[in-house]
Amino acid sequence: MATNPLLQVLEGYLQATTERQQLIVSNMANIDTPGYHARDLNFEQALQRAEGGADGMQLSPVVQEVQGLPERADGNDVNIDRESMLLSETQIQYQLGVQLVKGQFQQLLTAIKDSN
């Protein structure tokens, strides 16, 4: 739908942050579920691939279980500090994406207004 290529990338970025936030929230919801393993997006890898331009600037992150987290006695490995930190981090990343989108529209609006 977006004609502006930058807007298209930003849309992908917002989608990826939303997806990641959903996984973080789901990890938080399952903090007391026995045997549950924390899941996350491989965000950095997806971002690198997008920068490399292999997928034509498309963010397509992969959902995977987080490795190397210490497991509790009930087999659950959700780390509350990690999740809370990531929750605010992703929230700010989303905010950044929204601000950039707003900036794009602002530019478009300026172009329209200055044309007459």
Place this chain on the structure above:
Amino acid sequence: MGLFDMMAISASALTAERQRAEVTTANLANAETTHTDSGGPYVRKEVVFSAVTGSPFRSVFNRLGRFAPQPGSVRLTEVMDDPAAPVMRYEPGNPEANGNGYVAYPAINPTEEMVDLMGSVRAYQLNASAVSASKQMIQESLDILKTS
């Protein structure tokens, strides 16, 4: 999809944790209950949580309507009886006493229940803050409309 699903997931956790707190407080309230409708002392209850995994079938249902819970959410699947044997106390004057003068009390440790209750309260708070984070993100995305 997306932002509102996050709230649904957090809401499932709030429900599950509240139900857990309810069961725990029922255990605390009945720590000394020696007589129940089914006879014998009160039996300590325990909750079982399980994660909702996203099967393709379920996600199709999700798209059609809200028939199935959101994948990634949590739900209370079972309230189990604790198999621990009741604690026998020697109280010959008690009308509930058996032939030897012993009364069966539920095997409930109030300290354990209090710790469990604190755990569910903290988990509830955590998920409530996740809800406000989701809410703020939705508010921010609405801000895109306010450009000018």
